[in-house]
Amino acid sequence: MSQAKTVKLRIKRQEAPAEAARYDRFEVPWLPQMNIISALMEIRKNPMTSDTKQKVAPVNWDSNCLEEVCGACTMLVNGRVRQACTALIDHVAPAGEEITLEPMTKFPLVRDLVVDRSRMFEDLKRVKAWVQLDGTHELGAAPRQSPENQEEAYPLSRCMTCGSCLEACPQVNSSSSFIGPAAISQVRLFNLHPSGSMHAKERLESLMSEDGLAGCGKAQNCVEVCPKGIPLVDSIAQVSRQATKHMLFGWLFG
Amino acid sequence: MAAKSAIRSESGKVRRVVVVGGGLAGLMTTIKLCEAGVPVDLFSLVPVKRSHSVCAQGGINASVNTKGEGDSPRIHLEETAYGGDFLANQPPIKGMTDAAPGIVYMLDRMGVPFNRTPEGLLDFRRFGGTLFHRTAFAGATTGQQLLYALDEQVRRYETLGVDDDNGIAIPGEKMVRKFEFWDMLSLIKDEQGVCRGIVAQDLKNMQIEAFPGDAVCLATGGPGIIFGKSTNSVINTGTAASAAYQQGACYANGEFIQVHPTAIPAADKLRLISESARGEGGRVWVPKSPNESRRGRDVPESERDYFLERRYPGYGNLVPRDIASRELFLTCFHEGRGVYNTRTAKNENEVYLDLTHIPKPTLKRKLAGILETYEKFVGEDPYENPMRVFPAVHYSMGGLWVDFERSADGSLVHDSPRNHATNVAGLYAAGEVDYQYHGANRLGANSLLSCLWGGMVTGPAMVSYRKNMGRSAYDASSSLFDGAKKREQAKYDAILKMDGPENPFKLHAELGQMMLIDVTIERHNERLDEVIAKIDELDERQRRVSVLDTSSRMNQSAQFVRHLSNMIVLARVIAQGARNRDESRGAHFKPAFKERDDANWLRTTMAMHREGPNGHGEVTYVRELSYAIAGKTLTVSDSVDVGLVTPRPRKYEQAGAANAAAPAAPKAGDASAKPAVSV
Known part of the structure; x- marks a missing residue:
């Protein structure tokens, strides 16, 4: 036996x-x-x-x-x-x-x-990861959204702030203050929302410093470990494009 | 006399209120308070983004009627009252169902990624207890998405400053201060019995502090962990509700515990497979032959017993949860027809929940979250194989008793300080921790709604209370807070010295096992008597536990000793309430008393705590209670306000029975005819 x-x-x-x-x-x-x-x-x-x-x-x-x-x-x-x-x-x-x-x-x-993962929640404050609501009183329906938009937003919105991506990222270490993939992906999420996009600029500007988008070393470990399969590398690329556009042409449109 | 300044106390301190619990109800309450300019101290056992609300899957009900079916808030009210077997007061339900469409629009504005129709509108699906498409959803992780939306809004308030009465920013003050990884130990009540704040413990370093609050809201969720394994998160021990109960708050309808029909059994918890699986067309069945050895997918259609559809042709797989769970239990436990396992050579307590007939892309779009859970934890592909499920403890309809003020149109008086007020002055409750909306059985997708609506009502009620309160808690004598802190410190120090032979975690396993077997789907009085005796025994033994850990850093064992003690107190409320109620109503089912008995039992169970001899808690049940609010003493009774939808027997065999016009008026002398509240 x-x-x-x-x-x-x-x-x-x-x-x-x-x-x-x-x-x-x-x-x-x-x-x-x-x-x-x-x-x-x-x-x-x-x-x-x-x-x-x-x-x-x-x-x-x-x-x-x-x-x-x-x-x-x-x-x-x-x-x-x-x-x-x-x-x-x-x-x-x-x-x-x-x-x-x-x-x-x-x-x-x-x-x-x-x-203690509180730094991740602080990072969400920094990038203003929210829709700036006028209030919770009744203001009627929200803007319509295409199913495609929802299907892009939903996976991004499943981020649990678990920290796996930061743990796996070689650029997140004791000698760097790189914000990491999670918060950047949230910028993509809120810039996608019809009313969230009204404040896209502020979010992009919060990522313009050394420890923002520039901190990514493209190791792609984040995507490997994300338990929810969030396309973090795509998010960083997308937000980087938005930031570049904003940097180059933002002054034109105020 | 009302306080002079809305924002500062006499001594110049910023007057904050306390919200305990950072799930949907706590966050919604917080947002409403902030919008009214009232700063909040928000306490939570976990970072609020990890609260139990994340586990809600299927969706949130709102009669928006975008499918052209003729749905309306009135029908939503009727079906909620009917589904709850008429035990809930109806004005709060009316307030909730009327507000539901606006709440879903608000969530959409916050950015919740609800599923969409081709035209870009919100999509709705079916849920239990209704024939309408009334449930808005974000995949199958709706609770998580709703919680995140509110979490984001509250985070924004963490960054916003507090203005004084002249609109000038007060340095260093923020609208929301979060205390995450903090455990509420007790309320602070002054000599008049008014709640003036809380004592809480920082779970990272075990420091104990007293916090003043002009009012306190408990939004601490349900007590599912009392049942050992359930669909609940590990923090759902009911500890804060139990503490408030032991300090004089009334606990109502504790015996009404919802068992969800479809969960996946495992060693640590029972994971929910949402009702939305059936809302999207999932079918429940067992093989007709009890010795069927083929895999589920290989059993031909003609050899399957779709027992819910067979017994309840009107609502089929979408009968309410109390009925579905009883039917599953009957089929597996009494008839021995659960799925046959060739390895163990026995019929397991499992039935099939089958989605394999639905196209894969549809499943992926609408149910991916739960199917992923099934795949990860069971290791089988639910797109190809019928899932194997069994009922699990899920939700508490009962909770802290709260009041409401009925308006002329049968809804709630807006801003009344009585709404969601407990019988302890200054203490409010919202969310699963209150007892208000679901009667004897909650309908699926009504819990997210009741959490949000509860918060939307509780916030303004607290604002009204605070506006008219006399002295601010911040002007109460410091000895009140020092004394409360010292008492809790002494209790905690005593826990750290416990060095007996019992293991607290083993005691909890014993408690859970017993509650699960005897106080869930079927209840027998002789077994309940044994349960109550056993609870007394566990109460004795918990005094002889070893704390196992004396560290002054994060000490989860010492914390658990406290939670265990509080769980035992609530277990007694639940079991004794079940023992007393000799009828069957909603989730409370006694084979010896199969009928609903409105003449004797259409009333709220109201439990009050009393210290008995030997320091044992004793439960006393009262028929009415008096409490002070807004300078008056009100007396409320246990009768239920059923003035909007007349009670009638439930008949889910018939399609549309839940919203059919009420039959003949109730007989004279029926308890239902009385108003709920007398002043």
Whole structure:
């Protein structure tokens, strides 16, 4: 008889950015349809390392919806950035291999697998990623939009601000302040909207500095890792064209 | 005496209000407050963009009638009341359904990428409980798209300054201050019982702070995690609602828990497959032969039992969720006709949800989001194979009791401070955390609507309350806030010292398992008695847990110990409410009491908390309550305002039954004839 199937995990633990990191090993019972999150949930029920048999604090991680629409549980699974909820154990470790979990590296660490992604939300302020509404009172129907316009906008609008694209981008690092693909793609989205486009200029201008569009090194890693398949490289190219046009001819039209 | 300045307190501080929860209802409330010039402190367990509203899939209802079917807000009202088995007060529903078209237009103006018709208009699809195309949608991730639109508007208010009474900007002040990764611990109530703010904890460093607020709105969503695995996000423990309840807020209709018929089973959560799958033509079936060993796609049409279509020819696959879930449960659990699994050699608790007859491009355009979810989590192609699904706990119709002020035309009095007010002065509630709109069973695609409408009403109600309040919370004595903070700090310090033999996460699994089995689709009194006894036992055992982690940095274990305790309190409200209600109505079904009993039970369950002996919470149910608002004391009863749509038995076997003209007037003495509110 074979032994009951288990899931083996090796998890980077760190109390705070300034403190030393270590890796803890855990082994939990395998369950059908299990994903990384359910494995982490099992650890909490008996937080003991599998090799040194030490009682440790349960692992802290970030998660919420568990169906890959909120973006919270983004982390490195075997070195690759992705959402932990869609990382099914049987896919990641088909033969029961040990799985390594680490926090993303491009954001300040909070604890264990949790990082602080607030810079991404600040970037959305900078590029004015919104339609400038007159108010929420009744003002009748919005401008009509073609189905084609909707079909271009919808995929862009599915960005969860998860940070995968920033994590994978070589231009986002400690010595650069490149804004990254996510915010640029939002500029494309709002410049597409009939009323959003009225403020396209301001958004483009927010990306004219060194850390804006010019920061992209065209490595195309972002598109590889985006869980929603957002055409980020296209977005950067499109917004760059809009910016160039605005820079060259913007003064003509005021 | 009203405060002198609308913006500054006597001591010169900027008068803000508190909104707890950054989902659709909280964000909409925030936007309405900001538009009225009232600055907001917004608290959320997660960055607001990651709130549970993102999980809503199918769409939002509004009777825009662009398909020429003769739909109208009046019919939307009738079908909502009928779908809810007449337990909801009808004036708030009328307000909501009348406003719905305008709300969808507003969302379109904000940039929500709704699906379009060839002419560039909004497209609408069908949903449960209606025969009309009434549901606007953005693919199958509508909740996410709506949340993002509001998130963007609130982010804009984060960048806008606050002006004083003379229109001069106040340095350093912004209209919205966000406190993300913060957990509300308790309300701050003064000697008069008026809510003056909240105590909250920063989950990154576990610091506890007291925050004044001229008024407080809870928009903290539902308590699905009490049931262990559900379609809910992990933050939906109901902790803030439970805290408010323990501090005197009334909790209404707690026993009404919606079980959604179609979800994908898994180890960590049950992922929803939206009702829109059926709205777009998806069909539910099981093989006629219980031992069918062929794959779903290989079973010929003549050998399939489309049991919903067979039993409910009028609404077919789009019967409301309470009925669909019961039918699925009956088919799998009682009849043993769930899909046969050749590996396990048994009939699983699963039925087929079949979309394979619909052209792939249509599916991609309208349902890609959920089909992607199915593919990612199950590893099968739903374009080629019928999906396998089973019911899952999804939504709470019950929640914090809130008031409303009925207008002459049967709707809501605009700007009344009573709308969405709880019985704790200064405390409001909006969204799934309130009990207002859905009665005994919510119709699909009405939740996004009720969140937005709830916010649109709650914001102005808070503005009215704040305008007429006496002293600002910012002028209350500092000892009020210091005392509240100290109390919560002491409670938290005690949690950090807990070193008993029980594991809080295991206790939660026990709680969830029991609630899931005995307090969902079918309820039996003898089982409910056992559940209540078991809740008492869990309440004892949770006092002997180990906190597992004593770190002063982010400490999710210590936080969970608190949430568990609050979940146990609400579990008791839910289970006891179910035990008491000896009838069947909407999502509450007792095989021993199969009929709806309007004479005895057409009334709101109103639960109040009382500290019992041994420190156990006790639930007391009241028939009326008195509360103070706008300088008056109002007494409200548990009778339901059904003055707009007369209660009648539900008959989804018949097409159009949900909006047919009401039959003969109710018998004399029927509870339905009484007004809901007496002043």
